[in-house]
Amino acid sequence: DAGVIQSPRHEVTEMGQEVTLRCKPISGHNSLFWYRQTMMRGLELLIYFNNNVPIDDSGMPEDRFSAKMPNASFSTLKIQPSEPRDSAVYFCASRSDGNSGNTIYFGEGSWLTVV
Amino acid sequence: TQLLEQSPQFLSIQEGENLTVYCNSSSVFSSLQWYRQEPGEGPVLLVTVVTGGEVKKLKRLTFQFGDARKDSSLHITAAQPGDTGLYLCAGEGSYIPTFGRGTSLIVHP
Numbered sequence: 139d140a141g142v143i144q145s146p147r148h149e150v151t152e153m154g155q156e157v158t159l160r161c162k163p164i165s166g167h168n169s170l171f172w173y174r175q176t177m178m179r180g181l182e183l184l185i186y187f188n189n190n191v192p193i194d195d196s197g198m199p200e201d202r203f204s205a206k207m208p209n210a211s212f213s214t215l216k217i218q219p220s221e222p223r224d225s226a227v228y229f230c231a232s233r234s235d236g237n238s239g240n241t242i243y244f245g246e247g248s249w250l251t252v253v
Numbered sequence: 254t255q256l257l258e259q260s261p262q263f264l265s266i267q268e269g270e271n272l273t274v275y276c277n278s279s280s281v282f283s284s285l286q287w288y289r290q291e292p293g294e295g296p297v298l299l300v301t302v303v304t305g306g307e308v309k310k311l312k313r314l315t316f317q318f319g320d321a322r323k324d325s326s327l328h329i330t331a332a333q334p335g336d337t338g339l340y341l342c343a344g345e346g347s348y349i350p351t352f353g354r355g356t357s358l359i360v361h362p
Contacts (some may be wrong), residue, residue, distance in 0.1 A: 142295075160343030169348070180354035181341065194349055229295050240307070242286075242343075242350060 142245035144230050150251045156218040159248045161230030162211055169233040170173065172205055172215050176226045184228075187213065220247070220252045256280055257344055257353035265359045269331050274356040276342035277324045283345055285325050287316055290339040290355070332360045 143162040148252040163170050186194045190207045198205070201222070207213040217224055227247040233240050238247055258277045266272055276285070284303045288296035300309050301323060302318035310335045313336075315328040329336055337360050343350040 171349075173352075181352040183349065183351070186349050188348075231295070241298045241301070244297070246293070246295050 141231055142232050142243050144228075144245035144248050146156075146248055147246065148249045148251075150253065151220055153197075153221055153252055154219045155252075156216065157220045157224075157250060158227050158250075159215040159250070161213045161215070161245060163230070163232030164234075164243055165211065167232035167234050167243075169231075169235070170207060170209065170213050171231040172213070173231065173244075174226045175229060175230040175247070181229070186217070201228075220250075222252045225251050229237070256351050257342055259340075259342060259353035259356050261356060262354070263357050263359075265361065266332055267335055268360055268362050271328070271362075272332055272358070273326055273328045273329050274340055274358070275324070275326050276344075276353055278344055279323065280344065280346065281322050282324075285318055286343045286345070286350065287327055288341040288343065288352075289327070290341060291325070291337075295338075296341055329358075333360075334360045334362050336360050 145160045155193045164220045168189050170187040171183050175182055183197045185205045187207045205215045227249050229244050229247045231242045231244045256278055260275050275342045282303055286301045289299055290296040298317045305320045305322045307318045313330045317326050327351045339355045339357050340354050341355040
């Protein structure tokens with residue numbers, strides 16, 4: 139089975155530009171998470187979807203960040219306008235059902251550099 | 254606020270040594286998971302512990318969940334270079350896992 143698929147793997151963009159990160163969760167999984175990882179702050183939850191509905195977006199830094207999940211097989215995380223402090227690795231992860239303790243599967247991450 | 258504190262933050266040891274890393278919280282979790290992350294990749298689940306006092310073994314790795322379900326430890330026996338990576342613990346409440354910052358382990362041959 140294919141794992142969580144993220145694109146792009148790497149992106150370098152100029153400050154002020156729009157960035158769109160994409161994620162295809164594992165088929166059949168109905169929970170999807172977007173995380174951001176930096177050396178300073180570790181792995182931070184940005185937003186959690188369950189059955190395509192945003193359940194918890196308290197981790198979204200500010201209005202420049204938005205996330206959508208139009209269907210069960212696709213999600214996007216958009217940053218507009220991007221800033222250098224947004225440079226980080228962004229991970230998408232999915233999980234089957236909403237049961238506590240089920241395995242979360244991570245994608246390989248999207249490495250974003252904003253210059 | 255970091256709900257899960259992991260220690261040590263960094264660990265550099267020689268092959269064959271034993272080590273223990275810790276994951277502590279003031280919160281009670283319904284379950285706790287340990288992940289290992291290698292450079293350039295996403296975290297991969299090693300184990301899930303659910304019951305207070307539970308001990309699970311995965312080859313040379315021993316995981317323990319505290320009796321009060323607030324803390325956990327990971328012990329590695331006879332570490333090997335292949336154990337190198339970032340070890341993350343994640344506590345779950347309300348279906349949303351919260352990660353610690355991790356322990357970065359380097360095992361030198």
